[in-house]
Amino acid sequence: MTTSDNSSxxxxxxxxxxxxxxxxxxxxxxxxxxxxxxxxxxCFNTAMTGYEEILTDPSYAGQLITxxxxxxxxxxxxxxxxxTVNMAATPGARGxxxxxxITDPSNYRAAKHLDAWLKARxxxxxxxxxxxxxxxxxxxxxxxxxxxxxxxxxxFDLHGLKEEAREWPGLEGMxxxxxxxxxxxxxxxxxxxxxxxxxxxxxKPEFNVVAxxxxxxxxxxxxxxxxxxxxTVVTAKTSAExxxxxKPDGVFLSNGPGxxxxxxxxxxxxxxxxxxxxxxxxxxxxxxxxLGLAVGGKTMKMHQGHHGANHPVKDLTxxxxxxxxxxxxxxxxxxxxxTNVTQTHISLxxxxxxxxxxxxxxxxxxxxxxxxxxxxxxxxxxFKRFADLMREKKRA
Numbered sequence: 001m002t003t004s005d006n007s008s009x010x011x012x013x014x015x016x017x018x019x020x021x022x023x024x025x026x027x028x029x030x031x032x033x034x035x036x037x038x039x040x041x042x043c044f045n046t047a048m049t050g051y052e053e054i055l056t057d058p059s060y061a062g063q064l065i066t067x068x069x070x071x072x073x074x075x076x077x078x079x080x081x082x083x084t085v086n087m088a089a090t091p092g093a094r095g096x097x098x099x100x101x102i103t104d105p106s107n108y109r110a111a112k113h114l115d116a117w118l119k120a121r122x123x124x125x126x127x128x129x130x131x132x133x134x135x136x137x138x139x140x141x142x143x144x145x146x147x148x149x150x151x152x153x154x155x156f157d158l159h160g161l162k163e164e165a166r167e168w169p170g171l172e173g174m175x176x177x178x179x180x181x182x183x184x185x186x187x188x189x190x191x192x193x194x195x196x197x198x199x200x201x202x203x204k205p206e207f208n209v210v211a212x213x214x215x216x217x218x219x220x221x222x223x224x225x226x227x228x229x230x231x232t233v234v235t236a237k238t239s240a241e242x243x244x245x246x247k248p249d250g251v252f253l254s255n256g257p258g259x260x261x262x263x264x265x266x267x268x269x270x271x272x273x274x275x276x277x278x279x280x281x282x283x284x285x286x287x288x289x290x291l292g293l294a295v296g297g298k299t300m301k302m303h304q305g306h307h308g309a310n311h312p313v314k315d316l317t318x319x320x321x322x323x324x325x326x327x328x329x330x331x332x333x334x335x336x337x338x339t340n341v342t343q344t345h346i347s348l349x350x351x352x353x354x355x356x357x358x359x360x361x362x363x364x365x366x367x368x369x370x371x372x373x374x375x376x377x378x379x380x381x382x383f384k385r386f387a388d389l390m391r392e393k394k395r396a
Contacts, residue, residue, distance in 0.1 A: 014154045017126035019064075019097060019134075020161040022145040022168070027134070031150030032102060033118025033125035037161065038094040039147045039168045040064045043329065044135040046308035050325075050374020051114075052081040055123065057369075058180035058215030059285060059327050060092040061257035062171055064148050065307075066131050066138075072098050073114035076105025080193065083217040083373055085233070086182045092215075092257075095148035097134070098127040124150045142303050143329060145170050171329060172301050175265075176258035177286075180215040181236040188221040188231040205230035207390045210248040212236060212270075214256030214263065214286050219373035223380065224252065227387040237266055240273035249390040250280040253287025255369060260289035260299045260330055268294045275363055280389040282382070283365030285328055291365045292332035292356060295341050302352075305329035306367075309375035312348040313368060315355070321348065324368040325375025331367065332356065362389045 017031035021042070044066040045054060051072050054065065084092065102114045118125050126148055138144070147165040149156055188211075191200035199222070206228035211221065214236050224231050232246060236256075243251060251274050256263065263286065271294040274281055283291040289299050306326035313324045334343055334353040345355025345366055357364035364386075370379030 016152055016154050017124075017148070017150045018156055018158075018161065019126055019129065020147045020149070020158070020165050022165045024162055026158065027129050029126040029128040030101065031125065031152060032098075032115050032127055033096065033150065034122045035150045035152060036124055037147055037149035037164075038064070038124050039145070039164055040094040041143050041171050041329070042066060042097070042134070042138065042146045043143050043305055043307050044068055044131070044138055045327075046310055047325070047374055048309070050309060052077050053083045053374045054327075055093050055096060056083045057217060057255075057327060058084060058092045059255045059257050061094075061176045061179050061215065062174065063093055063257075064095040064097060064146060065093045066097040066134050067099075068131055068135055070099040070131070071103070073102035074105065075107035076110025076112060077114055077117040078109050078111040080109070080198075083219065085213070085216055085218055085221070086180060092180070093123060095124045095126070097129065097131060097148070098125065099129070099131045101127045124148050126150065138304050143305060172259055173262055174258050175262035177214045177236045177256050177263045180257060182213045182233060183235065185232065185234050185238075188233055189225055190222055191226040192219070192222045202226070202228070202230065204228075207249040207387065208232070208247065209250045209252055210234055210243050210246055211252040211254060212238065212243070212267075212287070214254045214267070216254035217369070217371060217373060219371040220252075220254065220284070223371050223383045227383045229387070236263070238270070240270045243270070243274065244277055244279070248279060249394060250282065250386060252386075253281065253283030253291060253365065255285030255287065255327075257286070260286055260293060264290045264293045275358070275361055278361060278393075280362040280386065280393050281364075282386040285367065285369060288356070288365035288367050289328075289330055289332055291363070292337070295356075295358065296336075296338045297341070298333045298336040299330050300333050302329050302331050306347065306349070311368065313345050313354045314348055315345055317344050322378035323376045324370070324379055325372060326368045328367060362393060
């Protein structure tokens with residue numbers, strides 16, 4: 001075979017997607033999903049499973065997700081694994097970055113190819129880059145702002161993309177909850193999925209729970225229903241007076257995206273009144289961070305955040321270690337917590353705060369996502385802990 005024959009056997013594929021970082025770095029790859037461009041903060045996620053739940057988690061609004069696991073898409077997608085409650089809202093992740101191209105699905109539950117699913121949801125994808133190198137960059141320099149762009153013809157305005165990435169202000173100071181919260185109040189009675197049976201229904205509730213939707217996930221609501229709760233989901237800007245008028249046995253503060261200090265401008269006063277009422281309260285993720293603000297603590301932007309389904313957390317109240325699912329770029333600064341607040345959980349990766357409880361009120365929260373969508377089920381006990389608080393309050 002001649003040299004020319006060798007060169008024709010290895011075609012020089014033209015890049016059809018770019019990741020342009022705010023510092024001007026350009027990474028070339030091959031586009032998938034929707035065409036177009038989107039700006040956001042690049043994070044990396046170490047989960048090996050659950051990519052559909054991750055991509056539909058409203059907490060990822062404003063972010064571009066780099067999966068460190070190379071084989072994403074091989075089990076396809078289906079309607080049961082979508083976590084977004086408000087289907088009319090802007091999708092959680094703005095973009096997805098993969099090492100390898102998407103293979104055909106090989107799972108009996110698959111209903112659609114991931115590429116077609118990304119197109120339908122308007123999520124821009126890029127494959128074919130060294131995600132380990134990108135992850136190492138994030139670990140050393142922090143989460144960069146960037147633009148992801150996909151054009152099947154490979155034509156890009158590189159100068160414009162660099163300018164957009166450089167000028168985007170970033171997530172600090174940004175309230176993204178209005179993009180993902182529900183537009184109106186609704187009730188929820190669906191219980192967790194069971195093998196060969198699908199989802200159940202809660203028809204004999206023991207508790208009346210109001211869940212404030214800052215970007216809530218379906219499986220959180222299912223686990224609340226599974227613990228005997230009739231759940232009423234309210235919008236993020238619902239007043240404390242309206243919430244307490246429903247006479248809830250408990251109030252749930254959901255996960256969500258963006259800077260807790262920005263969302264807290266309208267959410268924290270509501271949370272303070274709920275706490276003062278003595279109503280049992282349970283918060284997670286953004287709800288945890290804003291609870292920390294409501295009791296007098298402060299939050300801070302993290303260097304690289306926590307994103308994955310393999311994060312070890314120690315429950316200081318029991319001494320047990322649980323493997324958790326995390327997705328957050330902000331954290332409660334434990335050094336700012338007042339004396340009436342106990343730190344209940346810590347990350348065993350970096351010793352950051354992962355849980356608090358009030359000493360004088362039936363109120364607690366955790367930083368991670370205990371509903372396990374995706375992730376291990378080690379933290380399901382927290383929903384029982386919430387139910388026990390409500391049961392004790394009702395008996396008092």
